């Protein structure tokens with residue numbers, strides 16, 4: 006079911022909450038919650054944004070859909086809903102976006118506070134970033150206090166860390182239910198989508214309700230089910246029509262290496278009172294993602310571990326069109342998996358692919374046949 010993102014965000018405003026739109030993928034959620042802000046990561050806007058008229062005035066059409074959708078949202082529907090924007094450096098596309106959005110929102114009569122943090126993209130084992138990083142986090146806290154008339158307290162931060170850790174645990178539990186066959190990936194993905202635009206308290210309700218409904222026998226038994234397990238890898242889950250196609254073609258999703266899903270909730274740092282120490286752990290021990298350049302050396306190992314843990318027979322790479330960070334790694338990962346006898350399929354999701362996914366469906370059916378013929 007498609008959630009009404011605008012309605013959800015407007016309700017938050019009506020409830021007097023301050024909303025901070027965040028990009029890219031892994032903002033310091035705990036800090037925002039500790040300072041009475043509601044962070045909303047601006048991904049998954051496909052379906053909410055019906056055109057990119059505003060965005061197209063500023064961005065080339067060879068920019069990925071994530072950037073085009075979030076720019077459109079901030080400059081149109083999000084105008085008047087968001088109280089501020091937060092970003093850190095990731096891919097080249099996003100590095101150049103803040104100033105474009107800043108100028109665009111000024112022209113639209115809403116000068117949104119834009120708060121930036123720089124995360125050094127170096128291997129901590131080679132370069133000690135602790136002092137620089139601590140300064141960045143302290144500066145962020147000061148800026149949030151000044152801009153939003155809020156204050157930092159260690160007690161509230163520790164409380165927020167515990168709540169977010171609980172949420173990540175619930176997300177991992179829900180994913181386990183998918184792996185065990187209690188829950189379809191489609192329903193899991195829809196619930197996660199709703200979480201991205203909900204407060205942390207609402208996320209707990211959504212996830213507990215999702216997991217609670219699943220007591221009893223699995224819909225299909227992982228032992229007896231003869232459908233082949235696959236892992237999905239990419240920035241966003243594919244559109245629901247593609248997930249439907251995967252789940253109805255003799256395949257079942259047993260794990261994910263999706264940035265907005267598994268890569269987001271896999272990292273659970275130790276509870277610490279010092280935000281700088283906590284986020285140093287969070288970013289530098291993060292589950293590998295091409296947007297965190299220093300995690301590159303661990304990427305193959307983490308994907309192989311996922312394949313081994315879930316017993317997947319194949320990996321489907323869901324490429325976000327024009328996302329060079331993901332695409333640079335596909336050839337190497339595909340070859341490594343092939344060497345281990347793991348089949349792979351690459352599909353590409355473009356901005357105009359909302360309704361036209363039949364070509365993907367045909368390739369997914371062929372991939373399912375290929376896995377069957379290899380038993």
Ligand code: SF4
Nearest residue numbers: 069071096098325328
């Ligand atoms: S999809 Fe890729 S190119 Fe687009 S914003 Fe995300 S990381 Fe950057």
